[in-house]
Amino acid sequence: MEQQKRPISILRHFVPTVLLLSAVFFIGCAFVVTGSKERISLWRVLRRSRMCETQWRPRGTETLPRGIVARTSDYEMRSLSGKGNKKNSKTSMSLLAIAAGIKQKESVNKIVKKFPPSDFVVMLFHYDGVVDAWRDLEWSAYAIHVSAINQTKWWFAKRFLHPDIISDYAYVFLWDEDLGVDNFNGKRYISIVKEEGLEVSQPALDPDLSELHHHLTVRNNRTRVHRKIHKLISGGRKCDLNSTKPPCAGFVEMMAPVFSIASWRCAWHMIQNDLVHAWGVDFQLGYCGQGDPTKSIGIVDAEYIVHYGLPTLGGLVAKKTSSSLHQSAAREEVRNRSYVELEIFKNRWRSSVKDDDCWVDLLEQSK
Numbered sequence: 001m002e003q004q005k006r007p008i009s010i011l012r013h014f015v016p017t018v019l020l021l022s023a024v025f026f027i028g029c030a031f032v033v034t035g036s037k038e039r040i041s042l043w044r045v046l047r048r049s050r051m052c053e054t055q056w057r058p059r060g061t062e063t064l065p066r067g068i069v070a071r072t073s074d075y076e077m078r079s080l081s082g083k084g085n086k087k088n089s090k091t092s093m094s095l096l097a098i099a100a101g102i103k104q105k106e107s108v109n110k111i112v113k114k115f116p117p118s119d120f121v122v123m124l125f126h127y128d129g130v131v132d133a134w135r136d137l138e139w140s141a142y143a144i145h146v147s148a149i150n151q152t153k154w155w156f157a158k159r160f161l162h163p164d165i166i167s168d169y170a171y172v173f174l175w176d177e178d179l180g181v182d183n184f185n186g187k188r189y190i191s192i193v194k195e196e197g198l199e200v201s202q203p204a205l206d207p208d209l210s211e212l213h214h215h216l217t218v219r220n221n222r223t224r225v226h227r228k229i230h231k232l233i234s235g236g237r238k239c240d241l242n243s244t245k246p247p248c249a250g251f252v253e254m255m256a257p258v259f260s261i262a263s264w265r266c267a268w269h270m271i272q273n274d275l276v277h278a279w280g281v282d283f284q285l286g287y288c289g290q291g292d293p294t295k296s297i298g299i300v301d302a303e304y305i306v307h308y309g310l311p312t313l314g315g316l317v318a319k320k321t322s323s324s325l326h327q328s329a330a331r332e333e334v335r336n337r338s339y340v341e342l343e344i345f346k347n348r349w350r351s352s353v354k355d356d357d358c359w360v361d362l363l364e365q366s367k
Helices: 002-053 102-112 153-160 186-196 261-270 282-288 324-355
Strands: 094-100 120-126 144-147 171-175 200-205 258-260 297-307
Touching: 094 102, 094 153, 094 186, 120 153, 171 186, 171 261, 186 258, 186 297, 258 261, 261 282
Parallel strands: 094 120, 094 171, 120 144, 200 297
Antiparallel strands: 171 258, 200 258
């Protein structure tokens, strides 16, 4: 009897132990699973946090979901009713922006007609405040008109050609009004600069009819495009095959520059807000050439223009007087201010280079 009771007694102790161990096991497993889920959830949160930290958001959009942020714009006019609005890709379109006064209406009209509306958007900067007098031109209704009295092309460009607004356009033509275009075609010009890989360019100048300042921009009738010159220039400086700096190479003048949108994004930032004549910027455009400026900056000889060099700036200052002497004095003041701004810009460049410990001169490195 005692031998029979002993297994039963052992069983009575064993069963609760097994049940207790099973309960501990299952509870432990529950904690392990819950802990694993919590760790996985925490890992996902941390991973998302690190990923979001690396995502740059434009200032002011931090509280918005990324998909609703529209970072860019354009100058395409929209119908109020929505009819006729088309979602066109403007990667094949470019922008022509001209600083224009009503006295040069005929000249500007000829320029605009060289840029077909299927490929170009036209923008006029009215520095004399006259806008309505342009309405009789067939293209005027489709152009963008911006008016501010007695302001320069670069003043307008800094304020109304922000890279994010014009980022959908392939090239930016930022031209003066006093240009002859009998031997120029905008569409052919775009084709040439694309084939040649020019990021910054200008049409060559007719040497017989133009006001000339730099030998590099004079037309070479034996080439399609040229990027440097080989000759003795003013000041006794010699330009040769080894020349890599302006005005021997990597240089355009500022009366008719043409920028790719990538180079314009750089150039826009270099234009000083308070220096409205932009003198000195032309000598630093190599840094905006998106590579070797001796290759990416050039003069297009196949499509050339005339620069008449008309002294339009400063005329409005003295418009209340009929004295040509006063008008001449006003323009001389503008000229003097341009030289002052040149020295200011050069000093700012030198100071910026000296003070920026992180800046690397890529043009010097590439030599």
